[in-house]
Amino acid sequence: MSNDSTKKTLLVALGVCFVASILVSTAAVELKPIQELNKELDLRKNILSAGDLYHDGIDINSIFKEKISAQIIDLATGEFIPESDYDDVLNIEKFDVEEIASSDKWGKDIPTSEDIAGIKIMPKAMAIYTVKDDSNNVEKYILPIYGKGLWSTLYGFIALAKDMTTVKGFTFYQHGETPGLGGEVDNPKWKNSWVGKQIFDQASNLKIEVIKGAVDRGSESAKYQIDGLSGATITTRGVNNLVRFWLSGNGYGPFLSKLKGESNDK
Numbered sequence: 001m002s003n004d005s006t007k008k009t010l011l012v013a014l015g016v017c018f019v020a021s022i023l024v025s026t027a028a029v030e031l032k033p034i035q036e037l038n039k040e041l042d043l044r045k046n047i048l049s050a051g052d053l054y055h056d057g058i059d060i061n062s063i064f065k066e067k068i069s070a071q072i073i074d075l076a077t078g079e080f081i082p083e084s085d086y087d088d089v090l091n092i093e094k095f096d097v098e099e100i101a102s103s104d105k106w107g108k109d110i111p112t113s114e115d116i117a118g119i120k121i122m123p124k125a126m127a128i129y130t131v132k133d134d135s136n137n138v139e140k141y142i143l144p145i146y147g148k149g150l151w152s153t154l155y156g157f158i159a160l161a162k163d164m165t166t167v168k169g170f171t172f173y174q175h176g177e178t179p180g181l182g183g184e185v186d187n188p189k190w191k192n193s194w195v196g197k198q199i200f201d202q203a204s205n206l207k208i209e210v211i212k213g214a215v216d217r218g219s220e221s222a223k224y225q226i227d228g229l230s231g232a233t234i235t236t237r238g239v240n241n242l243v244r245f246w247l248s249g250n251g252y253g254p255f256l257s258k259l260k261g262e263s264n265d266k
């Protein structure tokens, strides 16, 4: 066959495609476990970060094991779900909110009128991460939160003190908002501005809010308010809504009330 023949050109092109596809699929299969491990490590890093337990150079897995106790709660009752009830879908070792939310057993639809986080479906149970001090006393709780921004669903954590109302940390670990606009949710200064804010007032009304513009530091409500991100009103509104959704009766409300020793009707 001549080197210039159409048949040979096609055969060589097909051969190259075949070898390349084998290489790409082998790499994808081989790298999957490593990607999963890295994803898990990144999640743990962000949990530690929300709990103010992360700094460069630490051994993430060992600090996570030492400091964090991961459990699953039933959102409706606020009770811990015993490990004997875990199954292939609901499991603290691989807690995947999307998979859980879309399962028949552990997921549910959110009525449109209540779906301020824009997520349509949600898990009936959520992972929560408890940070304990050296004497085994609870220091804080780290709660997963997520909801729609402008371009993407933002996934993150909010850490609360054991009074269940003072914010101790706030971070997103995954989103697709625009760098410099909605992406300013990752700005350390902004994340830090959440620390010390109050979720509830004395009467246990949900008060925390991300406002448009800057907080009037001298005002009565400043302790409940966080500055909005400039040029990113839609992301700001999304963050406000998702935080308020997850801290309301539809989210962690019953759990928070229970730990505050109150009735679950707030």
Ligand SMILES: Cc1cc2nc3c(=O)[nH]c(=O)nc-3n(C[C@H](O)[C@H](O)[C@H](O)COP(=O)(O)O)c2cc1C
Pocket: 150, 151, 177, 178, 179, 181, 182, 183, 229, 230, 231, 232, 233, 234, 235, 236
């Ligand atoms: C390329 C591009 C990317 C944008 N990314 C975001 C974003 O990530 N989050 C956001 O809220 N607004 C984003 N905006 C701006 C919104 O369209 C909208 O104008 C803005 O939320 C209004 O905010 P402001 O009232 O603070 O100006 C983007 C606009 C453009 C043109």
